[in-house]
Amino acid sequence: MSSKLDQLSSWLKERKITEVECLISDLTGIARGKISPTNKFLDEKGMRLPESVLLQTVTGDYVEDDIYYDLLDEADIDMFCRPDADAVFLVPWAIEPTAMVIHDTFDKQGNPIELSPRNILKNVLKLYADKGWKPIVAPEMEFYLTKRCSDPDFPLEAPMGRSGRPEVGRQSFSIDAANEFDPLFEDVYDWSEIQGLDLDTLIHEDGPAQMEINFRHGEALHLADQITVFKRTMREAALKHDVAATFMAKPITDQPGSAMHIHQSVVDIKTGQNLFSNADGSMSELFMQHIGGLQKYIPELLPLFAPNVNSFRRFLPDTSAPVNVEWGEENRTVGLRVPEATPQNRRVENRLAGADANPYLVLAASLLCGYMGMVEQLQPGAPVQGRGYERRNLRLPITIEHALERMEACKAAAEYLGEKFIRGYVAVKRAEHENYKRVISSWEREFLLLSV
Template sequence: MVHDLLDKLPEAAQAYLEKGKIDEVECVIADLAGVARGKAMPGPKFAKQTHFYLPNSVFLQTITGDWTDIPDMPYTEPDMVLTPDLSTATAAPWTADWTLQVIHEIHDQNGNPVPTAPRNVLKRVVGLFEEQGLTPIVAPEMEFYLVSPNTDPAKEVEPPMGRSGRKAAAKQAYSMSAVDEYGPVIDDIYDFAEAQGIEIDGIMQEGGAGQIELNMRHGDPVRLADEIFYFKRLIREAALRHNCYATFMAKPIQNEPGSAMHIHHSVVETKGGRNIFTDEQGEDSEAFLHFIGGMQRHLPSVVALLAPYVNSYRRYVRDFAAPINLEWGRDNRTTGLRVPVSSPHSRRVENRIAGMDCNPYLAIAGSLACGWLGMQEKLPPAPAFDGDAYDSDEGIPRTFGEALPLFAEATAVRDVLGEEFCKVYAAVKEAEYTEFLQVISPWEREHLLLNV
């Protein structure tokens, strides 16, 4: 049975197991936050098992571990049926034994995709393109910080100690010396990624102290979201090997830039692969302009997916490496929607709004949904912006409290993403926001306790 399983695994997973047998398989799914949930089992048992069960309540849990009651949805915790997607099988090379990770498909007991599962939400959106003979293509960029171990939440996060014995320095964007400061972590990231068969397009130093950007190859949205899901764990494990943390929090360090997950989008014809963002003359097509128009119109409604926590909005600071507008421009990093320099064949638009704290399945789904609606509604974009777009009007909600009502009221977006998912997501996020509002911050104690 185990040998039959090995034959079905991706090439990288087979290569990883050439030197050892499968000791353990981690059967995982992503919850609303993008946290891995599931169970581990011995390799021989996994080889014999076709599926396993988890309660649907895993999608009702907040980031703090509390559970959310949804009106008109009885809390009976029925089992979902999880079946392995063996194309996602990959190594867990940081473990002491020979372990594989496998992402699982999620259906109800009647065989229908569970609508609240983030991976299924993304598949639903991709399916809308496929129904019209189109294939969406994405290329994510991941930004994250390496920081000193932080075991006390009351303590401020600090940059890590580099090999020079100094803390990582800020304002060293693109510096090779800065990357070398934590070279052993980078080496493990490369090694782990190679063992997992995940291709890295490039790694560079960003503007924050200990902040790194990792670029990924372009491709299928679901596959790329799977890889980001895996990458977050991979990077955390590499950091822990070298006495530091990796954090994907949108704004972990005060007065430092936030971490984004920029998403590059294009759409090609499924048959032939022609990029529909380019017309026969090699210029911007109507589909391209409508895609941008849809993002300008509908992105405010999905910011709650792209920026899913109160901390996310601390990243949106004028003139601080994060867009606060929905302008679009060519090779202009001050706009929320940037059209990079490219050939007509590679024409694409980069959504710079999403934070790295997002669930990759949901952020990509929300971003694609906006572009899809623009093409269906034939929405024209505003004129391309020239100059510094930080001088333009703010185009996105600036607090989580503003973003949630926009998401709740977005009928068109909810139709694309699925009403049941949107209902559950809004309820979970309302519960998280309500809990946050009960917390008194150090700023309030410092400035209000004796002054007001």
Template sequence: MNWIDNIPPAARSYLEANRLDEVECVIADLPGIARGKAVPATKWDKQSHFHLPNSIFFQTITGDWGEAAGPDGFLEPDMILRPDLSTATAAPWATDGTLQVIHDAFDQKGAPVSFAPRNVLRRVIDLYTAAGWKPVVAPEMEFYLVARNIDPAKPIAPMMGRTGRPAAGRQAYSMSAVDDYGPVIDDIYEFAEIQGFEIDGIAQEGGAGQLEINLRHGNPLKLADEVFFFKRLIREAALRHDCFATFMAKPIEGEPGSAMHIHHSVLDAKGRNIFTGPQAGETDAFFHFIGGLQEHLPAVVAMIAPYVNSYRRYVRDHAAPINLEWGRDNRTTGIRIPISDPAARRVENRLAGMDCNPYLAIAASLACGYLGMKNELRPDKRWHGDAYEAEDAIPRDLFSALELFDAATDLQQVLGPDFARVYSIVKHAEYDEFLQVISPWEREHLLLNV
């Protein structure tokens, strides 16, 4: 049981109060779904790793497969998955004492699997480290609590609140709206506390049953792990109260979409924010980071808006910027500079959807900023006023986004060429799957009219 000395304090506290029955060995696939194995505690004590086939990274969101295995063919060789004990956390919804532990993927020669999402993010962080920089991020998570929906043919509806009425939209920041589904939020808080996660705040967003959770800033890998864990935590809390939590970018017609805004800053070796100069002014690095986002974000939209539904969120004047302008304290711009003290100066990317894989979205956003700083890219002039009046600057469908991603050789070198190859193949396979489905809109308007 020596491994217990190397797990976080919250996990140790959980084990002091609960007899360990099972350990869930998990890893995020390309969509961000937790894959892995549940291992009895007695076996966990004896194992240093476990195996899964590398094909889990070739799987589409529907469970089909992209032909991404490479020249050797679809042999499904085993990867070696090793635990990162710093990620150990409770599964407080489980009946018996259960820990979750995120694992890292290596091939049989010991090299990191290049298309494993956590390895992609680590690769980008390593590039920052090599340049003498330390990236810091803070994600914001938006999601909906909705009524149980077991028939995909039926539209998604808001959840029923404690008042006996469906959750109402257009009530941003309403405390009464938050209270209406307070029991779910109480369980979210409780689960987060048991798991050792710090929530910076919960607020009602503009959609019916839409909430936002803000997380404290920190190491990008740690924050991506937390978002990965939080998605499961929130779903489990919702199920306790006969509703679903959904992270779809646009689950309800006519309501705002759900974003995962990403705040970035960068520190030097002494822990100083390189976006702020000695006299508290904005530095070249600050402007270069913005320039990198403006130059390269279109090519990674396929990573931060990864599904056909993602593009339904990008609606003019509907709380989702479709531009690459930057502005100060301006939520209509795709790139926002929030109000802050000079030491906390940061850049917010408002384009990412909550349906993203957090490892890949954070990696993509940091990669754009990295190229901006390395290549000293200058941003356009600051935007004044309503940026919805600006020109559209991002692809508006998945196929167009993938075309830009496939052509972005500079970004592919940062993210990893083999990852880019696999990601493109899998996402094209998903798009082809979508094209085989006939939608209600087509049946309604085309069946008898064309």
């Protein structure tokens, strides 16, 4: 550990870093932490934060007192946050030379904090490592660029591009439509290169000014860190160019939602061989079991894939998002797509997660579902041929209340993710939903105000 910290110290000094953003991820995916002068950061070799930040909702509120004090120390004690020397990134948009360092969280006895999303992902990866397996993932992040808007009651609109006109109609895979925002994406790619983010292709998606960035395949923890950094980077670049970037799952009425597609495979740690393929190149039994686990357990862990009430608007009929956990080869109408690939690159693409999901938790959940299928030797249903949107078999919960109930009742979730985590996560999401239900929507004012 000390050699890693020495390397980190040298890295900061070589780049004349004056400030360090010390951050962790809370359950919603919000980066929380402190900004520290470099000298203080190096002296203290970490930071302390109240445990309670891990039970904050997206609005900054907390869960109910009986759950809060049952899960946390009544004295609101600190947790100890240690920097991960392998999760250090420059902050290219900062005025002063600045770095962001992602931290891991521990209690005063040195035990990993059970509510920490990064620790949850580490625990799932250890399950694989104990079997001699290593998961490989490649996330795809969809998001919208919109006009900046300070009034949350006002619908979002497409921003002006270089042509001076907002985008209209569906421009899926249009090069010219993507080039409308060339100056913005030049900054994104420049900043991402400085940060060492493994970005691959930029795609224009279906919606107006809806884009997708693909990441190169790699190790899950490293890519979860990169998604966390990328989302901050994308928002900062958008603000620089006087637009906004949103990763909401369904930000615009009657337009496609934004997903986080996760390509995942499993290799043998010693040989590097893809365990999803047999020696003759055919699909392996472990591959089938992995898909079987995704089919059985995604509906039980759906709040980790669809964490907000807005997430479930992606699953409404005729929204171009899959609404089940059927699988099929080269089939984008099902939740689990198997792309055409060489045997060494065989993988399954989980198309159900929303772009609003916490990257640590959604990767942990997707990999855990597949892992449970492999150890329980589950068999998948028959692959879907043709259109799969209307299939009612293996349908997902359609509200966040129902999804939270199923997750709370899932014994396997508590066994692998920890009862404390499940209780804390469900409590945070219920508190957020209670807050949401107190807000009167524009639909209610439009259709009920003078009619009932």
